[in-house]
Amino acid sequence: MTDGERAPGEVTVAFTDQLLPAGAPVPAANHAVRPNGAAAAAHVAAGLGCLTMGLLTWLGAWQSGIDQALTLLEPVGPLSGKSSGAVLVWLLTWTVLHVVWRSRTLNFGVVLIVTLALICLGFLGTFPLFIEWTAGALGQ
Amino acid sequence: MGFTTREIWALVHGVGWGGIFLLSFAGGLAGLWLLRYPWVREAGAARLVQRLSIGTWIMAIGLWLTVLSGTYIVLPWYRAEPPAGAVDLSTFPRAYLEADPSLAGWHTFAAVWKEHVGWLSPMLATAVAYVTHHYGAQLANERLIRRGLMVMLTLAFVAATISGLIGALITKLAPVR
Numbered sequence: 001m002t003d004g005e006r007a008p009g010e011v012t013v014a015f016t017d018q019l020l021p022a023g024a025p026v027p028a029a030n031h032a033v034r035p036n037g038a039a040a041a042a043h044v045a046a047g048l049g050c051l052t053m054g055l056l057t058w059l060g061a062w063q064s065g066i067d068q069a070l071t072l073l074e075p076v077g078p079l080s081g082k083s084s085g086a087v088l089v090w091l092l093t094w095t096v097l098h099v100v101w102r103s104r105t106l107n108f109g110v111v112l113i114v115t116l117a118l119i120c121l122g123f124l125g126t127f128p129l130f131i132e133w134t135a136g137a138l139g140q
Numbered sequence: 141m142g143f144t145t146r147e148i149w150a151l152v153h154g155v156g157w158g159g160i161f162l163l164s165f166a167g168g169l170a171g172l173w174l175l176r177y178p179w180v181r182e183a184g185a186a187r188l189v190q191r192l193s194i195g196t197w198i199m200a201i202g203l204w205l206t207v208l209s210g211t212y213i214v215l216p217w218y219r220a221e222p223p224a225g226a227v228d229l230s231t232f233p234r235a236y237l238e239a240d241p242s243l244a245g246w247h248t249f250a251a252v253w254k255e256h257v258g259w260l261s262p263m264l265a266t267a268v269a270y271v272t273h274h275y276g277a278q279l280a281n282e283r284l285i286r287r288g289l290m291v292m293l294t295l296a297f298v299a300a301t302i303s304g305l306i307g308a309l310i311t312k313l314a315p316v317r
Contacts, residue, residue, distance in 0.1 A: 034274070034275060034278060036284075038274055038275075039271045039274070039275065039288070042271050043271075043292065045267070046266070046267035046292060049260075049263040050260045050264070053260060054256075057256045073212075075216035075219065076211055076215055077215070077219055079211055079255050079256070080212075082256065083207070083259045086259060087263070108288070111288070112287065112288050115291075115292070119264070119292075119295055122260055123257065123260065126253060126256035126257045126260070127253060128249045129249070
């Protein structure tokens with residue numbers, strides 16, 4: 001495929017026979033580079049989906065009424081509502097963030113830190129010992 | 141020797157679809173690690189990212205099939221309530237575990253964690269697949285995005301491994317039959 005056949009925005013990378021210093025980006029003349037906004041949206045939305053799963057799990061364990069409300073399908077139990085809620089939040093936030101950020105270039109270091117924090121909170125929210133400890137601390 | 145329909149579904153869920161991701165994770169991570177200039181050249185990057193894109197989508201789809209089959213097919217069999225006064229609980233895994241104080245933790249801690257943490261994996265893996273596909277060979281110049289993808293793929297693997305390992309251990313103690 002030649003450069004002329006590339007889709008708008010698709011990256012073209014220069015070819016060189018010379019070794020470049022480690023970590024050095026390849027010079028990119030006449031190259032359209034996609035901004036990192038779409039990647040940021042995918043990262044943060046995945047983190048928010050994880051956080052929602054953790055939060056709903058924690059809330060359901062803390063208050064049995066919430067667990068019952070999350071039972072969309074009786075044979076599956078509250079996991080049906082928790083997983084559906086998490087997926088819904090993930091897809092909705094991904095759509096919104098993608099539309100808002102796709103043509104922007106963001107500080108990706110900050111995006112990574114926020115994403116990692118959201119995912120870690122999601123993991124923590126699903127961990128039974130953490131739920132037990134926090135619910136105990138809240139007097140449940 | 142034979143398998144019941146429930147045992148076959150449990151195998152398809154855990155070993156089949158779940159196994160796809162667990163087995164292909166190392167390849168995906170290595171691919172993302174290697175996708176950088178000047179370690180690869182243009183032709184190499186294009187070929188590598190094409191394989192990575194296909195591989196990460198297969199991983200993500202495998203994970204979705206794993207959690208969906210686990211939640212909506214296998215879990216109802218695990219959660220099934222025995223009839224009142226039932227003595228033989230061998231076909232009611234959750235009730236079987238809860239009835240024995242020395243095994244109850246396998247439900248209250250292990251199974252509960254497994255059911256929930258497993259759902260983190262497909263969202264993370266799908267984000268990895270999308271970004272890999274969307275940016276293609278540009279990823280070779282995007283150190284931070286590549287790093288983010290490796291972190292998300294690794295965390296998806298951690299969640300899937302926790303879920304898979306606990307599932308295998310519970311199946312050994314109280315299989316769905």
